[in-house]
Amino acid sequence: MDNERYSRQLILKGFGATAQNKLINSRVLVVGAGGLGCPILQYLAAAGIGTIGIVDDDTISLSNLHRQIIFTTEDLDQPKVKVAAKRLGLVSPEISIVEHQLRLDKNNIFNIIESYDVVIDGTDNFDSRYIINDACTFLQKPLIFAAVSGFEGQLAIFNVKDKQGVATNYRDIFPTPPAPGEIQNCAENGVLGVLPGIIGTMAAAETIKLIAGIGQPLINTLLHYNLLTQTQYTLNISVGHDYVLPKSKADFILMDENQSHSNAPIYEEIDIKRMLLLREQDLALVIDVREKHEFPILDQDKFLQVPMSEFNTFIQNNIEAESIVLLCQHGIRSIAAAELLQEKYGAAKKIYSLKGGIAKWKDHFLKR
Amino acid sequence: MEMNMKLEIISFGKISEFIGHQQVEISNVTDTDQLKSYLETSFPELVGMKYKLAVNQNMIQSNQSLKNEDKVAIMPPFSGG
Incomplete structure (x- = not known):
């Protein structure tokens, strides 16, 4: 470990070498290298997370640049995963970056997420979010959930047991996805570039807290953030009963959208x-x-x-x-x-x- | 005994565009199921939308009784990234 690189974290009371070693030995998968993914990736790489996987199947377009701050105008039309991996490698050459240039689906998700300790969902659509949630919940894999809408954001940690031994997942809040078009995404609704920057940075902070074992990560807690009023509101998540998760991987692949994604195409x-x-x-x-x-x-x-x-x-x-x-x-x-x-x-x-x-x-x- | 109940309603995201932060005084509402139908009648935009109710910052998973001065939050899902 390069002590000078991490010196400001190593001298930090309540963090130090013990916490830094936990970061170095951890494997984190970031799904979505967009508005949320960029700051998440940058801070995790800089903080010294040992292995970072990046999943994204998209290329960089001009309308991404106001919020996806890893990328430059020279990178237009390049695959996000490639450009992000290159940049992170320049910042932190001693960590490993794994490129997954694809879109997660029910057939490929287990192969990809299994080898990681923590998954971060920074995607931009409900289909991906439910697939990621269900696969992580099936594996009881810690999942950091981050999402934005307009001037507001949401953040939570799923599949991590609290002191009472209770773990929750996204379906405990929203058992089924909204109908198509009910909730707009950033492409339809617009987003101020700095908002996913804030929520993504908070997601990176929660990831570091969870792995290092410091503070009170947002376990079983949904944090809502409002940029316009600079206010936060937290909700305690309890276990819901309105959904059934697959019992096996085969079940998961077969699990029909009829049941789980009632209205989703x-x-x-x-x-x-x-x-x-x-x-x-x-x-x-x-x-x-x-x-x-x-x-x-x-x-x-x-x-x-x-x-x-x-x-x-x-x-x-x-x-x-x-x-x-x-x-x-x-x-x-x-x-x-x-x-x-x-x-x-x-x-x-x-x-x-x-x-x-x-x-x-x-x-x-x-x-x- | 018929009594009006005072509730604070806090909403988020798209829902806050039609249900602003407000104090309501309502009669004939004693639990969250009744509150849901009150809200969906008063704000028809809510019908068919996905949202989660929380009472005093605790998400509710089934019908639950309400008391005077409870704070009720209405949270929709966000998907943007």
Whole structure:
């Protein structure tokens, strides 16, 4: 251990070498390298957490930079995981950074989280949050939960027993996810850049407290923070009875969204970048569900045209592709098509709808 | 004996846009189930939304009786990151 690097923590009363050694020997997984993930990663790396895993499947865009402060304008379009890992390596060369450039889902989550001591959820959607919560709860893996909305944030620690031996998880607060569109995310609702900075920094502090065994981490406590009034409000979390968690890993993978995510869609709305990625790597069949008279006409080698008026007949035949991207003019009919496919295939296929449709990404579709 | 109950209502996130921080005096409400229907009648936006109630900073998991001057918090889920 580089004593000079950590000297200000080593001389800190109530911290010292004992706590620093616990940090060095710990493995922390940060899910989401966004507004919350950036400050979490920066402080954990600087503090000397021995191994830090980063999960994210996204690339850096210009609208990220006001809050995702690891990244610079030079990093645009680069994968977040790669750029973040490089930067953290420059700050703390003696720690290990593990890159997981992917999106966590029910099939891959156990393999990834099992080797870590603590998981931090800094994602931006309920689907991921519930999958992370359920997998961590199944493994009784400590989970730091952080989320923001508007000018407000939430923070809690799950799956860690309090002095009475009681542990809680996110479903003890919210047994089922909200319906799509009920709660807006930052992309729809906007967010002041400094807010995830504050909540992310607090999440890093809770992680350090939990691992080092100092202070009173937010075990079984939901902290609410309001930036506009600079106030905090805490709620004590108790064990709820309105949900059932899977009993085995197989159960977990099969656990149907019907029960756990009552209203949440299995299909996912994606942007043009993800669509291109899926198509270029031959990972998905891309279907244009517009009628034949609609413009622009797309390259039929790349886009299979199945107008909505023929869609029901079309899906009576089996589709071989495991992933299907649907698109239309504005991204509305493609959702209807996604729902039809979801009805037929459930979670057996990955179904995507191009958000905003061709109209939103016309620069891409019109260029020749 | 019919009595009005005084409660402090604190709400967060999107819910605070239509239920501001307020003191309410209500009759015929003695427990959290009745309070929920009172709130959902007074603020129809709340119907169908996911939220958690807490009484005096303790989340409630089932119906619970209320007493005068209780502080009731209404917390929605946040997903942003």
